[in-house]
Amino acid sequence: LCTHQGCAVKDVSDGTITCPCHNSTFDAATGSPTGGPATQPLPAREITVEGDSIRLA
Numbered sequence: 892l893c894t895h896q897g898c899a900v901k902d903v904s905d906g907t908i909t910c911p912c913h914n915s916t917f918d919a920a921t922g923s924p925t926g927g928p929a930t931q932p933l934p935a936r937e938i939t940v941e942g943d944s945i946r947l948a
């Protein structure tokens with residue numbers, strides 16, 4: 892969930908996670924905010940990668 896106002900972040904592209912609500916962007920590797928109104932990082936989550944799919948562990 893976005894650290895700005897809690898929307899679900901959606902797109903992951905070129906190492907950037909984007910929030911659709913107000914277009915905050917986050918570094919996919921670290922969770923640090925890189926743009927938009929969010930100032931706090933996304934929390935780390937464990938994932939698994941199966942082919943082209945990413946799932947929460």
Ligand code: FES
Nearest residue numbers: 893895896910913
């Ligand atoms: S809730 Fe994500 S940018 Fe505002």
